[in-house]
Amino acid sequence: MDTNVQSFAVANLRRRPVVIETGGFVVGFDPSTTSPYINYATPLPGAEPTAEDVAALIAAFRERGLKPRLEFAPDAAPAVQPALLAAGFTVEAVHEYLVCTPATLAVPPAGPGTPVVETPATEEDYTSVDAALSEAFAGEFTSSPEGAARLRRTQEMGGAVRFVRSPDGGCAGGAMTSAPAVGTSELAGVGTRPAHRGQGIAATVTAVLAETMFAGGAESVWLEYSGEGSRRVYERVGFRPHGTRLYISLED
Template sequence: MNKALLSKLEQSLREVAAQTRTHHQIEGFDLYLHPESKEFFMNLAIPANSDNWSDAVKEMVKYFTAQNLQPRLEYFDELHPDLKIALEAEGFQQDMRAPVMVLEAETFQSNKTKPKGTYLRLFEKDKHQIETALRRQSLAYGGTGDDSALIWLPNVLKGLEQNTVMFAVLETDGFASGASIQIGGGIGELAGVWTHPEQQKRGYAYELCHHLIEDYFKEGYDLLWLSAAEGAQRLYEKLGFSPLGTQLNYSLEASKA
């Protein structure tokens, strides 16, 4: 485990969060609050350092609840190993535990296999296609594909305009797969990978991600990371990613805040 590298990823996480949110510093935490949305995933805390996590967590909860927001955190366990004890003592529940994986440009290998679909990079001008992709992503994740799927659209469009987001789809037999890379501090995170349920386990996610990663490294970046969803680690190992640490996401139910 490389703490120095994890610290770089944490700083990248902060910079990505700050791109569409306002930054507030309190004891032990950096808070990133969306200026317009109170939606759960739009607001988060990232830990800094504290000599007393118990008190810091209590203050963080007060700050969120004063804004009528549900407290939520994303962080790397190895950098703050004692934090989860204070969080769970305060009633927080663990929403995600996932391996953090990294890929360096020098170890990435080009794909020589025959294409299975049509790869498309999407840009700000492709708003309609991006909307369609977000609806399809919602369906792939078990959602309804309704207008709530478009909550991320402003962030995606702003990121594409500022070159802090890369967004792509792979079209196959009337279906599609999708993925994005969010970039902060010169480091990207591969995120939001999805495939239509009827098209899973056919190699489409691998092909799509490979194309997008290749584009990313061609733009001069050296490092890419991700947090692997349950069951997806084998896909990312095949792409060349290796484990580095552990991401933990915690939240506190509104009734307990």
């Protein structure tokens, strides 16, 4: 499964507004932001980069004033991490990822109190979702018109954005999935505003997004979790452990 997820990572980065391919790496840039979580690289499965390949990769970031950074499944390209470490990169984190298939998906039964999941329909909806996710992730990113626009593009390009409306008409919580590639799709940004936690929003939105991707032909959906609490939420709706992803970058 690592190769499948890594192949998806390659295909997904090739959707960025600016794409550079060099020395077995694909680099995706979005000129609307300098965020290292959006501007990063990933290796082709099985890549065996030389020192010169890594130097060219670093140069692609430096000439844009950006931090060289990669995200990938290390088992799909075992030679890449040693080559990056030799060039001075340091590991930020290693995250386990979970995978859901149509056979394992468990959508929470509808009933009184079950969150109602919606698709954003207006600019106000996308802005509300972006703001809610910024709050849910404790300001790791700032809500912005560019963030709302990226959510809209995700929906328009074959992915999906779903949210639960709060009593004030805004967004209580939501998430998104990228458009499928190589049979799988990444589910990301699952977040609930603090005032609305404990109501089943994350589980319901996650299940509905997975169901949406399966209805569109995806064979699997994968995600990463941030703690044991969120892992239990995802496992309840059918996600199971399958591998790890590595986050690695080069400081100035």
